[in-house]
Amino acid sequence: MVVHLQSxxxxxxxxxxxxxxxxxxxxxxxxxxxxxxxxxxxxxALAAENHQLKRQLADACERLEEEVEKVRTAHExxxxxxxxxxxxxxxxxxxxxxxxxxxxxxxxxxxxxxxLLSQGVRSENDSNAEALRKELQTERCLLRNLLHKELACAKxxxxxxxxxxxxxxxxxxxxxxxLDTALTNAQANVVRLEEECRHAAxxxxxxLGLQRALASLQQASDRREHTERKLRAQLExxxxxxxYNACSYCFNRRxxxxxxxxxxxxxxxxxxxxxxxxxS
Numbered sequence: 001m002v003v004h005l006q007s008x009x010x011x012x013x014x015x016x017x018x019x020x021x022x023x024x025x026x027x028x029x030x031x032x033x034x035x036x037x038x039x040x041x042x043x044x045a046l047a048a049e050n051h052q053l054k055r056q057l058a059d060a061c062e063r064l065e066e067e068v069e070k071v072r073t074a075h076e077x078x079x080x081x082x083x084x085x086x087x088x089x090x091x092x093x094x095x096x097x098x099x100x101x102x103x104x105x106x107x108x109x110x111x112x113x114x115x116l117l118s119q120g121v122r123s124e125n126d127s128n129a130e131a132l133r134k135e136l137q138t139e140r141c142l143l144r145n146l147l148h149k150e151l152a153c154a155k156x157x158x159x160x161x162x163x164x165x166x167x168x169x170x171x172x173x174x175x176x177x178x179l180d181t182a183l184t185n186a187q188a189n190v191v192r193l194e195e196e197c198r199h200a201a202x203x204x205x206x207x208l209g210l211q212r213a214l215a216s217l218q219q220a221s222d223r224r225e226h227t228e229r230k231l232r233a234q235l236e237x238x239x240x241x242x243x244y245n246a247c248s249y250c251f252n253r254r255x256x257x258x259x260x261x262x263x264x265x266x267x268x269x270x271x272x273x274x275x276x277x278x279x280s
Contacts, residue, residue, distance in 0.1 A: 081172075092158070092161055092165065099154045103151065106150070
């Protein structure tokens with residue numbers, strides 16, 4: 001049977017019996033299998049690279065989360081310190097404003113009194129004007145002195161409060177430094193304890209290994225002793241058997257010697273009468 005196949009270059013060829021056709025088809029399957037293997041290898045490589053990239057991404061995300069947590073903690077601490085400072089400044093500002101309002105009210109009241117006194121002075125006679133003027137000057141001096149004293153007291157109180165706030169802030173900074181030092185020491189102690197734990201774990205592993213080796217040696221020694229006892233018992237049995245065989249051999253030899261002597265005597269006794277009867 002002749003089969004016409006379309007050639008790859010555009011012509012047709014005859015294949016008797018279809019054998020060439022089957023060979024060409026099988027060759028095509030081999031060519032298809034090679035790209036499949038290459039595609040599988042590429043997929044495996046891409047999967048491995050994807051897995052590696054995912055692992056790197058997970059590690060990077062974990063490190064980023066740690067850094068974000070550190071930044072968040074530092075930001076919270078900074079915000080807390082800023083809020084405390086703002087509260088202290090706000091309280092000091094409120095006190096200063098209250099003192100200023102009180103002093104302004106006092107100054108306004110004193111000015112009103114001065115104006116009233118001035119009006120009273122204008123309405124009085126000229127004879128009392130000089131005395132009233134002197135009294136007003138005296139009152140003004142007293143008011144000025146009182147204002148200066150009030151301002152000095154307020155300033156002193158403010159300085160005392162600011163000094164107390166500075167001392168509080170310094171104590172807080174000192175406390176923070178102490179806590180930082182304690183935290184650093186605790187971290188160093190943790191690292192040292194972890195190192196000691198690792199060394200202790202190594203010593204424990206070494207001791208366990210030595211114990212296992214000792215147990216193995218003990219088992220080997222016990223097996224050797226057991227083997228030696230068995231061999232000794234076997235040798236003793238063989239020695240007893242050899243002794244028994246030697247005794248049996250000696251006994252048999254003596255018995256044979258005794259039989260041979262008896263036979264010799266019998267032969268001698270038998271030959272002696274025949275010799276005595278021969279001359280007669």
